[in-house]
Amino acid sequence: MPAIKTQRNGSKKQVIIGKAARLFREKGFAATSMRDLAEEVGVEAASLYNHIQSKAEILQDICFRTANLLTSHLEKIEHSQQTAIEKIKAILSFHIQQMLNNYEEVQVADREWRHLTEPYLSNFKTQRRAYRQRLANIIEEGIRKRHIKPIDTSTAVLIMLHAVSGIESWHRSTERISAEQLEDNMLIILVEGLKI
Amino acid sequence: MPAIKTQRNGSKKQVIIGKAARLFREKGFAATSMRDLAEEVGVEAASLYNHIQSKAEILQDICFRTANLLTSHLEKIEHSQQTAIEKIKAILSFHIQQMLNNYEEVQVADREWRHLTEPYLSNFKTQRRAYRQRLANIIEEGIRKRHIKPIDTSTAVLIMLHAVSGIESWHRSTERISAEQLEDNMLIILVEGLKI
DNA sequence: CCTACCGATCGGTAGG
């Protein structure tokens, strides 16, 4: 019954990856040992290898799942009929939602991708560069149509993406505002300044 | 001649810390070995210990030097007679300058401080929290005087600081704009949206 | 899923 076996392996693998994301975010990829991960999962370190191939594979799964999620959402927005400002708001809103609901994996993908090995490292960097370029193109479109100030698009992209990835600090803050308020405030600060 | 000896040790120690900052930024603190660092410096690993006490001490030096630099600049700005908007611009401008001129140490302090051990870890977190609070207070002052939109101050601080720390990507980009243009653009995007 | 274990590498020390 290979179908059931795959299913079982798949679900246990996802548990392992989820726990790994938590540890990688807390301590970093390099400082997290397979024995740390095993303890978190509740098995011996050797047993992890019945479900995953290597420590590197876990990082690959986390990084590319996140990258693909963001890329495919960007694709949808690109093909919509919204104005540039609306598109940017939709993209940032999606980033914020991902950060709030799935922040461990998103942050690991954002911070620990440097530990990917080739050819995954190059693939990831290429996908990342393409994503930023496409976001810059949307801003460029807004500038051409005079909805957005004539700023440097690369700088704007850089600010937006890094600002969003900073939500971590908020996430663990004691004096929290609601997720809705957070999103509203971020969009005001990041987008209103762009408008003409 | 203890004065000369201290001077010599001091300068060689600074060389080691500088090389370490480069490696810690590239590969992360945990993934950088003392043998990697020794090779970069041009000595055997054991010889490093004539100049530094431990790997941990190098990270402490980098993190607190950067933290103290930013804190003491903030102090100056706080006591000046500028408006809140001007103060924020001055602080961000200083961050951007530090990032451009000294980005390796600044980035290590920003990204690798999690690897500090106690009591340094707690000290660093406290200093960091205080810095953000004082920046938030300046924004709060601007809101009270109706120079700044009534946004959530913690969110604004979070966005600003993370946006600035994202300059790394730009620094290694091929299609660069000038440092001046970068700073102008960042201040427009980050500050203009705040104004009423 | 476990016990037992591998070679490699780690941060750091002794002694000169």
Add this chain to the structure above:
DNA sequence: CCTACCGATCGGTAGG
């Protein structure tokens, strides 16, 4: 500043 070396820990495998 080097050679020689330490105990600890790493990612991963063999075999059951």
